[in-house]
Amino acid sequence: MSPDAPPPVGGTNIEGERPDVEPTVETDEATITDDSELERTLGLVGGLAIGIGTMIGAGIFVFPGLAAGRAGPAAAGSFAIGAVVALLVALPASELATAMPKSGGGYYFISRGLGGLAGAVVGISLWFGLVFASAFYLVGFGYYAVDTLAQVGVAAGEGAVVPLALVFGAGVTVLNLTGTENAAKLQNGVVALLLSILVVFLLYGGLDAFGLVGEPSAPEQFAPFGTLPVVRTAALVFTSYLGFAQVATVAGEMQDPGRNLPLAMVGSVLVVGVLYVAAVFVATSAFGSEQLGLLGETAMVEVGRHYLGAAGAGAIVGGGLLATMSSANASVLSSSRAVYALSKDALVPRWASRINLRYGTPHVALGLAGGPILLLVATGRVEVLAEVASFLHLVMYGLICVALVALRRAEPGWYDPEFRTPGYPYVPLVGAVASFLLLPFMRLTSLVLGTGIMFGAAGWYAYYARDVELKGVL
DSSP, rough: OTOOOOOTTOOOOEEEOOSOOOEEESSSEEEEEOOOOOOOOHHHHHHHHHHHHHHHHHHHHHHHHHHHHGGGGGGHHHHHHHHHHHHHHHHHHHHHHHHHHTTTTTTHHHHHOHHHHHHHHHHHHHHHHHHHHHHHHHHHHHHHHHHHHTTTOOOOOOOHHHHHHHHHHHHHHHHHHTTTHHHHHHHHHHHHHHHHHHHHHHHHHHHHHHTTTSSOOOOOEEEEOHHHHHHHHHHHHHHGHHHHHHHHBBBBGGGSSHHHHHHHHHHHHHHHHHHHHHHHHHHHHHHHHHHHHGGGEEEEEEEEHHHHHHHHHHHHHHHHHHHHHHHHHHHHHHHHHHHHHHHHHHHOOOOGEETTTTTTTTTHHHHHHHHHHHHHHHTOOOHHHHHHHHHHHHHHHHHHHHHHHHHHHHOOOOOOOSOOOOTTTTTHHHHHHHHHHTTTGSSSHHHHHHHHHHHHHHHHHIIIIOEEETTTTT
C-alpha cells in the first residue's frame, strides 16, 4: 500500500477490504456501508466528561483503601506515577487522534502505524481491556449501591453487590443504544455533580490533614513497605487512568477534533491526577493506611464520616455511586466503539458494524461489549478485573507511542495532525518505556490472563483476518 494513501479523516474511506464480505447490507433495523460514519455530536465538554467521568470513579472511590493497604501513605505516590505515565501517552495519542479522528482510538492509530497484525492484537485487546474495566467499574457500583441502600435503612448485604451491578450494567448498555448524545448528557450531569461533591470534601479534608481544623493526626512513615509496593500499586491503580484513551475511541463522534481531542485528553489527565493524589492524602490522614486498607472498596465512606459525620458519609456514598456509574457508562460506550472499528476494517465480521437507523448507534457492537461485561461482573473479582484492564491498556499505550514514532519517520502524505507532540521524540519514547515497565509488577494471574488474550487475538488474526488489507497503512 502506498504511503500516500488517502488520509483517514472526514468522509474518506480507508477501511479494510475483504473479498468475501459484501460491501453493503441493508435491513429495516440497520445498514452497513463502507462510507457510513457515526454522527459528530460530542463537543469539548462531552470529551472532558468522558475522560474525567471514566477516570474519577475507581481512582477516588474504590482504590484508596486497596492502595493504602499495599503501599501505605505512599499510595499517593502510586497515583502520581500513574498520572505521569498517562500524560506521557496522552500527548502522543492526542497527535494521532487529530491526524486520525476516527472511532477506535488506540487500535486505529496502531493499525495504521504498525500494520494489521499489531492493530488486530491491540484492537481485540482494547475491546477486552475495556470489557474488564467496565466490569470492574460495575462491581464498584454494586458496592456503593449496597451502601446507598444501607443509608436509607435497607440492609442488602454484600450478596447484593453483583446482582445490582448486573442490573445497572444492562441498563447502561440500553442507554448507549439510544444514542451517544443521550449517554453524553448523562455523563455531563454526573461529572458536574461529582466534582462539586469532591471539591467540598477535599477542601475540608485538606484543611484537617494539615491541622488547620479538627484534631491533628499522627504522622506516618511515608513508604513503610518500601519502594517496590509503591510501583506494584501504581500498576494496579493504573486502571484509574484509562479515561483519556477512551476519549480517542469516540474521536469519530467529536466536533472540531483538532482542538477538542487534545484538550479533552490532556486536560482530563491533569484534573484527575491532582484529585487522586489529594484524595489519597486526605484519606490516609484520616485513619492511617493500615486501618484504611482494612476498610476495603468503600473505605472513602468512612473517611467522609470521619470528617463530616453522617452528612459526609452520605455525600461520599452518593459520590461513589455517581462516579462508578459514570465510569461504567463511558467504558461501555468506548468498548462498543472498539468493536465497531475492528468490524469496519473487516478484522471481525462486518455485521458487527451495523448502525441502528433509529438511534444512529452501533447496536451489534454494543451487544458484543455488553454481554462479556455482564459475564465478568458475575465474578466479582475487583483487583483481577482492574489489573487485566491495566495490562491490556499499558501494552496499547506503549505501542501508541511506537506508532507515533513510526508515522513521524515515514511521514505519509495523509498524515497531517493539527496537534504535534511537544518534546518529540523523547516524550513518546519515554512514554513507551514507562508503559512497558509497569507490566512486570502485576500479579501472575493478571499477567497470564492479559497475555492469553493477546495471543488469542493474534491467533484470530492468523485464522480470520490475515488476508485483510488496511487502506492507509504504512
